[in-house]
Amino acid sequence: MKRIIIDTDPGIDDAAALTIALNNQELKVEMLTTVAGNVNLDYTTENAKKILDFFDKATPLARGNALPLLQEYEDASQFHGETGMNGYDFPESSRQLLPEHAVVEMKNKILAAEEKITLVTIGPLTNAALLLTMYPKVKEKIEEIVIMGGSTVAGNTNSSAEFNIKVDPHAAQMVINSGLPITIFGLRVTSKAVLHKKDIESIKNLGRTGEMLHSLFTHYRGGDLETVGLMMHDICTICYLLESDIFKFQECFLEVAVEGPAAGTTVADLAGRYTEAKNVKLAVDIDQKRFRDWVLKEIAKLK
Template sequence: MKRKVIIDTDPGIDDAAALTIALNNPELKVELVSTVAGNVNLDYTTENAKKILDFFEKEVPLAAGSSIPLLREYEDASEFHGETGMGGYDFPESSRQLLPEHAVVEIKNKILAADAKVTLVTIGPLTNAALLLNMYPEVKEKIEEIVIMGGSTVGGNTNSAAEFNIKVDPHAAQIVVNSGLQITIFGLRVTSKALLNKRDIELIKGLGQTGDMLYSLFTHYRGGDLEKHGLMMHDICTICYLVRPDIFKFKETHLEVALAGPAAGATVVDFAARYTDRKNVKLAVKIDQKKFRDWILAEIKKLK
């Protein structure tokens, strides 16, 4: 039986790559895609999600969600993803219709109507997820797991401490990690090692229309150094985990989010259980880089 998945996203170039694999993997059934302001503003993230769904001719419903964080002023990441978030490839204009309600309502409806538990994958800020859990707590019984790309225990990519997705809306992240649900988190400790190098990117270029699209996006992406170290495929880690969890190692621990001051958005873990023995997350701590790279290339090779 396919795993039922809802993907909450802010495309974004690595989001587009994660959607590419998730939409086409035979072990996953993407029930809904929802958008949130993050890498770029909500109008752009929603248009970008439309373009990816159109590219693969997928009849997956799409809902637009939150345009601002719960309490903080919104900051984007256009310096890494470009002004529109998905520059570099000439996607046709999309006429795809959005679902009528706010994404939080549409996610709630989809979860409650499902005939099996649903996995919620968040690869952007957690605003929609936090609102969902606070407004409609009845969905918790039908959520298998929330899989998050966010946070860091090895220094930040926005300042010395905070990772982007959590820093955009730390209050939302704190709500989600303390929801009592199964929470699996992929932070920079692992995702910064989830690399595609220049040779990999050149190989992808030759893999049909999908390869051409991804190559065009990757060569406009500033999430890493293609010439020296490679590009970081942060968001793809969440999708890889759904079908190949053996590629990662995890540690159950307690995690809290700093909410204010210069450390706002920092994620603090209590590996030694000195603060509390209550474990609220399963944190990815290691990745098999070769298996991860081989898996991505194999997934893309299946597509045309």
């Protein structure tokens, strides 16, 4: 069983990733932490509560940073709706949060763990950057950081920058420069990780969980349901932990632009012309059919 902490900003595709991660017997989700990203921190935290309540999970939840490190915050509510999980009527949650800031709670959990923990970030990297800089001893107990973020093709916020990295590029650069094993899933791959209209319609018939996800997906604007399908960006990180051979990877040197009109852009030296150093394992391709079949299989388990 792989032990993980998921740092998240739910978000509709976050909710789908959490659905699979929380219910797969090969993963032990030690903690969820929230960060401002797709919507503001109040909404992302409430949404995480509602997902945990929906599946009746006792997974600890901690509230993290409400703002990026050094720049103004911009959300993605135009894609995810005002609350981040519009489309399904979740009951209000009375779940209690862990008492300390998410960064402190992550530090405590990681240092107390007998085995190394994998950190999965499916939102901006603010919490992760603070964790690694404030408590560098945790690096000895982190197996790997798995990131959904960045792009080595086109961006989804402007011509080059992906949303999670653009929200807090300084944090992203700090994490990538941490010296830890880093695996990154950017838009080169996640924009191909799609569910098509017929897949979304089939999900509706997969019991209570299928009904919930179908309701969220039909309110999600991360793609075009009628043509290319809906992009399941965040699920790629969970799929990698369980079925890594669905993807192809290349080790390379990558850095983040932090200033000016290119801020948030990730630049990968895929040809090795800039340096021989390699600081990330970058996902460069995906078996789309296997990914789609795997997602539907995982959801079907949860009837």
